Amino acid sequence: MITAEQKPLEEIIAYIEPYDRIFLVGCNECVTVCAAGGRKEVGLLASALRLNSMKQGKTIEIKEITLERQCDPEYVEELASDINRTDAVLSMACGCGVQTLAGRYKEMPIFPAVNTLFMGASESQGIWAERCRGCGDCLLGITGGICPVARCSKSLFNGPCGGTCSGKCEISPEVDCAWCLIWERLKALGMEKRYEELMEAKDWRPSGGGGPRKIVRKDLVL
Amino acid sequence: MQTLKNIEHDRMTGLKVLVIGGGVGGIRAALDLAESRRNVILIDTSYSIGGLMTRLDRTFPTNNCDLCTVSPHLSESSRQVYLDLKPMTRLETLTGEAGQFKATLVTEPRYIDMEKCTACGECYKQFPGAVRFTPGLDPRAPTCMRYPQATPYAFSIDMDKVTDIKALQKVCKADAILAQDQQQTAVVDVASVVLSMGAELFAPAVLEHFGGGRFDNVVTTLEYERIMSASGPFQGDLVRVSDRKRPKKVAWIQCVGSRGINKGDVPYCSSACCMISLKEAMVTKERFAENIETTIFYMDMRTFGKDYELYLDRAKNDYGIRMIRSRPHSIVEEAGTKNLAITYALEDETLQKTEEFDMVVLSVGFRVPGSSVDLARRIGVDLNAHDFIRADHFNPVVTSRPGVYVCGVAQSPKDIPETMVQASAAAGMAASNLPAAVDLPETELDFVPEKDVSGQAPRIGVFICDCGLEIGGVVDVGKMVEFSKAQPQVVVAKAVGYGCSSESMLLIEEAVKGNDLNRVVIGGCSPRTHETKFQDLLRRSGLNKYLVEIVNLRDQNTWTHMNQPKEALDKSFHLLSAGISGVAKNRPLMDQTLPMSRNALVIGGGVTGMTAALQLADQGVKVYLVEKNSTLGGLAKSIRRTIEGEDVGLFMARLAEQVSVHKNIMVLTDTIIVDHSGVPGRFKTGLQTGLRMNYMQVDHGVTIFAVGALPNRPDAYGLGIHQGIVTQLELDAVMEDHPEKIKAMSQVVMIQCAGSREPENPNCSRVCCQAAVKNALRMKTLNPDLEIFILYRDIRTYGFYEDYYRQARNMGVHFIRFSLDNKPEVWIENDRISVFTEDGILGRKIQFEPDCLALSTGMKADDETTEDLAMMFHLPRTGDHFFLEDHVKLRPVDMSVRGIFIAGTARSPKTIPESITEAHAAACRAQALLAKKEINLGAAVAKVDGTKCAACLICVRACPFSIPFINEDGYSQIDPAQCRGCGVCAAECPAKAIQLLAFEDDQIMAKVDGLFGGLN
Amino acid sequence: MKNFEPEIVAFCCHYCAYTAADMAGSKRLSYPPNVKIIRVPCTGKVDALHMMRAFEKGADGVYVAGCLEGDCHFKNGNTRAGQRVAYVQKILEDLGIEPQRLEMIMMSAGMGERFARTAFEFTEKIRELGPCPVKPIKK
Structure with missing residues (x-):
């Protein structure tokens, strides 16, 4: 899942300051699940923005809508009928959603209301942690299911650095040392040998080093 | 409303159950009966009901105020049909016999x-x-109960x-x-009587050595409760009576007037006082100040109830409550400070110490009031040696007079959960003198069909009560009517005087019909007390009952702002506006109902399971009785005699015979449970039965868990390595089968708490102290020269078992104390058993060479069985693997899943009579559910809009009862039959896909809007 | 500012605070009429959106009143509500509205005095703070 967090109110307010009629658009996918931009957060932000404008002594009109998925053109089409009655769009989706809106409604100023953070998993209710960097060449099969790219602070490939201490990373006692986790897991699986094998330098091109990436599935293209 | 009483039902049964005593036990028994559609008369000599419990500040072990939890799900109308409450009334005479008594009631x-x-x-x-x-x-009795009318507003x-x-x-x-x-006298026909008069607390003013009631800062445990209570004399501030200052050192003295043989004493143990003092000491620290020093002087700490030992551990270890094993002789008041000096001796020191305290609390026990003795004599019910009602040795709710039952402290001293269990058991027994519940006709009141209001614009009627001067005397009702008329969508607004009087109700009904109204606002008193009444009115008017909104103009406005009439009027405009805009959003709702399967599944064929099965079967319920072993009987089969000397084997054989031949019971031995599904009232459970493990599935409305416990066999004190080292159960068998062996012995040692009250099994097994005393007494009878030593930590012969403890000491049984950190040691040399223990009085180790060492090993939970069943039925367990009931205090045999009950040693260790009582209690609670053809679940349940759901799981995680799940279609599903209606999921849902019916977001928002609407 | 009468909304749990309010009534304990109650089945039902709505509509103060710690009829609805109150307080703070205008309060059904005292104290606190800096614009 893509995780995100609402931007500071101050920043959002600055974006929409010049406008009187705002289209506030949520997304019912990842940002709903990570409580950053679903129907409820849309309601709360709308409420906060209205309160802010009252404080400024001005009237603001906020139209709330939450799309099934903001990164698909068909869903984004739902805004078409009302878009002309607004002055600006504030998106609570991840960067993909914001750009899909911007691509479709070219005349309209589109602003993000959230910061898109990482691809993560839910550790427990209310806590999300980074698990994947989308490097394009998954190593999990040989690292015991724990990703050194996303979870080692230095993205090291051949064991921990000198900053590991009692299973924790030197950047913070809150952060597990990915290589300690990998070792424990390989041990549990009886695959200690894997750890001995040296990994070659990684080809970072599939991870974006070769420019913006795209998937084309010829069989699916209509 | 009394006129609505169903004539047909009365004619059919013609009979009622009379419950005497309006304390928690009596209320529980009466409500259980009413819930299972039996007519009940609840009488009390007092002018209000509630009993002792309502005067407690908080109750152990949860340290909460719990009274409101007692009330079952019972609608106002059915309560009024079945329950007749008569305060200020006593039973004068009782003639006739079970099933057809004539009771003469005198009402002051x-x-x-x-x-x-x-x-x-x-x-x-x-x-x-x-x-x-x-x-x-005490404001709790009338206001905290869910049904305030059940307790008449107690003016007299x-x-x-x-x-x-x-x-x-x-x-x-x-x-x-x-x-x-x-004064009025009435003669009523009753089928049976439940005695629940409770008891008084001992008044220690007769004890000169404790000040004879003259010392300001010496109070009883109940007075201490009142001092801590928010509704008490100091508004909940803990202060000394003498100077209104916060005490720094408080001491409790246990067994004041109990377990004694001196002036003013009674010999029995009052059972509940140890826990009460522990609770008070803990609450003192918790609520007032950590640094108040709390000391408890005690003889034996009797924390024998479920998980009570853990409570004691918490008191000692987490709260630092000082425990001193000593019974102080007297209290001396210091003249100037009014402090109190107590002189005491410690076990391991020879010198006496004197210590000063700011307050002393006397832990007083239960006493039978003279009025109860008189009543028992009047109606011909036997009393025991202590003037409590004499009870049957196997079934403690049965009295000497057939058809008259007893529960609670009237039978023996006990705490609230045990009172609750007995109350339900007595209710169940009392109901067995009436026609079977399943044969009763349905008595739901017939209403006209509901009008379909969907798609109609709201047409609101506003009716405003003046409640005499209560509302009308403070604010101008006419102005409120005018205001309401001006609100959008309001069609009629009227002043209706006393809105709840029958004339006004009729007037409102006519106005609803005449104006084609589809929403109603009542401006009056609290919805807590009157909502159901007006909901019934709507139903009579042909409207769905959820289309009414009660605006609280009295309790929350005119009563509190009577000195600010202008502001009160303004506030009533706001409240009415909120009610009007709120009601416009109300939707017709259906109470969730499901047809009931009227079968019962009883799991466990021991004494508890068989008793419960028989009780239900006698009431016409079809029972599947499942036992995993090949014969019925369970653990009780291995017990030979009770402490009273009753033959357990004979009793069990009769019980098994009755169960086996009963036409309504299907006994399934060699049977295990393999799967379970469904909702309360409609469960389906899969079984594998017989040697070939054939699969079968049974439908049942209720389930009773009576899977029992296991005899503990700890690897301790040489158990299993020498034939002379046995458990108390094995010793019981030797006495019964080979008395000559006992006669040949010269010395026997018993060790208590073998494998209990230790870190690996921290709880008390409850039964072992009385079992040891029982076996010691029988051995002494068989062989008077036998020397018996019982090594113990605390002797917990609660209630009347104390009599046997005293008898054992009188017969020369020696009791020697040991502590957990200095346990006895057992050596075996040349096939001789040697037991070493520290003697605190001699101050050195002493040695025994007994012929027999009997270990009091107690019970432990059947972890494997309870784990499997807990997983399958989604039931919680305690840390030591017993089942955990829904509410440890007030719903001891109900599980958190409706329709599932527990009884016997599956809940916690207990004796055979206690297990039998719980079996009856569980059967009674089960019957209450089975008495209806349908199960009504209310309407306030969470509803998911699948199209909005993002399957994010928060509802699944946040629900306190684990009801939501993500279904096959990939969205959250909430079973309305299981939802409790708290609305947590609705408030958490990030997709706003969940609404709590009757409290939907638009309704709450409309009320917020209404509060400010057009008024600012 | 002395004559300022704050508008206060109290979301009260049916099982405790709402009952306590009734009890304050039956004991004739007076508290400021500024406090207006909306009844909920459990404070766990009170959504952040409801609290915000009250401020949008012109409340000067809002409180959510639930059962004592560990006393919730639904196990933990009151603690959930407490967490939400803290969250909304942060939003208010970001908007330059004093977070003290929103509060979580716990009491039991038997505490009529406490209800009255809390209502009084909260009203006084809001009176001190003065009108909410945000008020609906009159049309």
Whole structure:
């Protein structure tokens, strides 16, 4: 899942300051699940923005809508009928959603209301942690299911650095040392040998080093 | 409403159950009976009901105020149909026999017409000397219970103190004061009687050595409760009576007046006091100040109830409550400071110590009041040596007179959970003198069909009560009517006087019909007390009952702002506006109902399971009795005699025979449970049965878990390595089968708490102290020269078992204490057993060479069985693997899943009579559910809009009852039959896909809007 | 500012605070009429959106009143509500509205006095703070 967090109110307010009629658009996918931009957060932000404008002594009109998925053109089409009655769009989706809106409604100023953070998993209710960097060449099969790219602070490939201490990373006692986790897991699986094998330098091109990436599935293209 | 009582039902049964005593036990018994559609008369000599519990500040072990949890799910109308409450009433005579008693009831005059009284309190305010009102002393009874009308607003008049009756009558605007009210006598037909008179607490004023009631800062445990209570004399501030200062050192003295043989003492143990003092000491630290030093002086710490030992551990270890094993002789008051000096001796020191305390609390026990003795004599019910009601040795709710049952402290000293269990058991037994519940006709009141209002614009009627002067005297009802008329969508607005009077109700009904209204607002008192009444009115008017909104103009407005009439009027506009805009959003809702399967599944074929099965089967319920072993009987089969000397084997054989031949019971031995599904009232459970493990599935509305416990066999004190080292159960068998062996012995040692109250099994097994005393007494009878030593930590012979403990000491049984950190040691040399233990009095180790070492090993939970079943049925367990009931205090045999009950040693260790009582209690609670053809689940349940759901799981995680799940279609599903209606999921859902019906977001928002609408 | 009468909304749990309010009534304990109650089945039902709505509509103060710690009829609805109150307080703070205008309060059904005292104290606190800096614009 893509995780995100609402931007500071101050920043959002600055974006929409010049406008009187705002289209506030949520997304019912990842940002709903990570409580950053679903129907409820849309309601709360709308409420906060209205309160802010009252404080400024001005009237603001906020139209709330939450799309099934903001990164698909068909869903984004739902805004078409009302878009002309607004002055600006504030998106609570991840960067993909914001750009899909911007691509479709070219005349309209589109602003993000959230910061898109990482691809993560839910550790427990209310806590999300980074698990994947989308490097394009998954190593999990040989690292015991724990990703050194996303979870080692230095993205090291051949064991921990000198900053590991009692299973924790030197950047913070809150952060597990990915290589300690990998070792424990390989041990549990009886695959200690894997750890001995040296990994070659990684080809970072599939991870974006070769420019913006795209998937084309010829069989699916209509 | 009494006129609505179903005539047909009355004719059919013609009979009622009479419950005597309005404490928690009596209330529980009466509500259980009413819930299973039996007519009940609940009488109490007091002018209000509630009993002792309502005077407690908080109860152990949860340290909460729990009274409201007692009430079952019972609608107002059915409560009124079945429950007849008669305060100020006593039973004078009881003639006839079980099933057809004639009871003569005498009701003292109250001088207040309860039909007219609005509980405005004006009379009490103006004539406080002559009018009695309990809520002033304790507000909980009438306000905290879910059904305040069940406890009449407790005004009554003490006519002896009235000087001017005319003046008193004049202050009553409802004209409810009856100067000519007289004592009334009525003879009623009752099928059975439940005695639940409770007991008094010992008044220690007779004890000169404790100050004889003269010391300000010496209080009883109950007085201490009142001091801590928010509704007590110091508004909940813990202060000394003498100087109103916060005490720094408080001491409790246990067994004051109990377990004694001196002046003013009774010999029995009052059972509940140890826990009460522990609770008070803990609450003192928790609520007032960590640094208040709390000390408890005790003889034996008797924390034998479920998980009570853990409570004791917490008190000692987490709260630092000081425990001193000593019984102080006297208290001396220091003249100037009014501090209190206590002199005591410690076990391992020879010197006496004197210590000063700021407050001393006397832990007083239960006493039978003279009125209970008189009642028992009047109705021919036997008493025991201590004047408690004499009970059957196997079934402690059965008295000497057939058809008369007993529960609670009237039978023996006990705490609230045990009272609750006995109350339900007694209710169940009492019901067995009536026609079977499943044969009763349905008595749901017939209403006209509901009008379909969907798609109609709201047409709102607003009806405003003046409640005499209660509302009308503070604010102008006319102005409120005018205001309401001006609100959008309001079609009619009217003043209706006393809105809840029958004339006004009729007027409202006509207005609803005549104006084609589809929403109603009542401006009056609290919805807590009157919502159901007006909901019934709507149903009579052909509207769905959820289309009414009650605006609380009295309790939350005119009563609190009576000195600010202008502001009160303004506030009533706001409240009415909120009610009007809120009701516009109300939708017709259906109460969730499901047809009930009227079968029961009883799991476990021991004494508990068989008793429960038999009780249900006798009431016409089809019972599947499942036992995993090849014969019925369980653990009780291995017990030979009870402490009273009853033959357990004979009893068990008769019980098994009755169960096996009963036409309504299907006994399934060699059977295990393999799967379970469904909702309460409609469960489906899969079984594998017989040697070939054939699969079968049974439908049942209720389930009773009676899977029992296992005898503990700890690897301790040489158990299993020498034939002379046995458990108490094995010793029991030797005495019964080979008495000659006992006669040949010269010395026996017993070790208590073998494998209990230790870190690996921290709880007390409850039964072992009385078992050891029982076996010791029998051995002494068989062989009077036998020397018996019982090594113990605390002797927990609660209640009347104390008599046997005293008898054992009188017969020369020696009791020697040891502590957990200095346990006895057992050596075996040349096939001889040697036991070493520290003797605190001699101050050195002593050695025994007994012929037999009997270990009190107690019980442990059947972890494997309870784990499997807990997983399958989604039931919680305790840390030591017993099942965990829904509410440890007030719902001891109900599980958190409705329709599932537990009884016997599956809940916690207990004796055979206690297990039998729980079996009856569980059967009674189960019957209450089975008495209906349908199960009503209310309407306030969470509903998911699948199209909005993002399957994010928060509802699944946040639900306190683990009801939501993500279904095959990939969205959250909430079973309305299981939802409790708290709305947590609705408030958490990030997709706003969940609404709590009856409290939907648009309804709450509309009320918020209404509060400010057009008024600012 | 002395004559300022704050508008206060109290979301009260049916099982405790709402009952306590009734009890304050039956004991005739007076508290400021500024406090207006909306009844909920459990404070766990009170959504952040409801609290915000009250401020939008012109409340000067809002409180959510639930059962005592560990006393919730639904196990933990009151603690959930407490967490939400803290969250909304942060939003208010970001908007330059004093977070003290929103509060979580716990009491039991038996505490009529406490209800009255809390209502009084909260009203006084809001009176001190003065009108909410945000008020609906009159049309």
